[in-house]
Amino acid sequence: MTTNEPHDPALAAVRAQLCAIPLARQMQIEIVHAGDGRLRLRAPLAPNINDKGSAFGGSLASLMTLAGWGLATWHLARAGHPADVYVADSHVRYLAPLYDALEAEAWLEEGQWEDFLATFRQRGRARCRIAARIALPGGGDATVFSGRYVAMAGGRAAGASC
Numbered sequence: 001m002t003t004n005e006p007h008d009p010a011l012a013a014v015r016a017q018l019c020a021i022p023l024a025r026q027m028q029i030e031i032v033h034a035g036d037g038r039l040r041l042r043a044p045l046a047p048n049i050n051d052k053g054s055a056f057g058g059s060l061a062s063l064m065t066l067a068g069w070g071l072a073t074w075h076l077a078r079a080g081h082p083a084d085v086y087v088a089d090s091h092v093r094y095l096a097p098l099y100d101a102l103e104a105e106a107w108l109e110e111g112q113w114e115d116f117l118a119t120f121r122q123r124g125r126a127r128c129r130i131a132a133r134i135a136l137p138g139g140g141d142a143t144v145f146s147g148r149y150v151a152m153a154g155g156r157a158a159g160a161s162c
Contacts, residue, residue, distance in 0.1 A: 008034070010077035014070045024066060027059055031070070032103065037113065039071040043102045054097035055142070060104075060134055061092045064145035067106035068130035072116075072149045079117050083151040088127070090147035098134065098142040106132040109146060116151075124153035 011034050018024045018031070028047050033040040041063055048059035069085050076083045108116075109131035120126035132145040 008078075010074055013077050014074050017073065018066065018070065021066075023062060027062065029063065029066065034074060038105055038107045039067055039074060040103060040105045041067045041070065042104075045099070045101050048102055052097070054099050055102050055134075057094055059102060060094070060098070060143045061090075061145070063102050063104040064092065064106065064132035064134060064143065065090060065147060067104040067132045068145070068147050068149060071106045071108070071130055072128060072151060075113050075117065076120065076151055079120075081117070081120055081151075082154065083120065084154055085149055085151045088148045088150045090145060093144050094142070095144065096136060096140065096142050098136060100137045102134055104132050104134050104145075106130050106145075120151055120153070126151050 011031065015031055018029060026047060027043045029041050029043045031039070032042045043059065043063055045055060048056050050056040065087055069087060072085045073083070076085070107130065109129040111128065116126050116128045127148060127150050129146065129148050133141050134143045136142050
């Protein structure tokens with residue numbers, strides 16, 4: 001599944017939902033790539049800086065959490081399933097300070113999207129485990145993430161637009 005097209009209605013829905021989250025707006029998060037089973041979000045350093053001049057840990061964790069949420073939401077929307085997606089639990093490791101823009105990439109850590117979607121169609125809810133990372137500009141990882149997400153049938157309309 002590859003898309004980075006601005007005309008992907010499922011991706012547009014994820015953008016609108018992200019924009020409805022005040023924290024995401026304050027962090028200035030944008031979708032920079034969606035395809036090949038991955039979603040990448042970016043946020044500039046300036047609104048996400050700490051007292052040491054590096055990326056704030058809460059911003060790193062939030063960006064990876066939202067990348068995982070966006071990835072699951074996007075896959076469900078592409079399959080025509082309106083759903084509410086929640087993070088159930090997560091684990092974050094901070095490996096090195098980041099003094100540059102934050103860019104989180106998320107992917108399915110376990111299983112296949114087809115299985116997740118089949119479970120959702122059958123039960124009206126499904127779980128998946130998603131991994132994410134924020135890389136350092138010179139290579140290596142600044143932060144890594146693993147989270148379990150739950151999708152439930154229904155789905156709410158996005159409340160704001162950017």
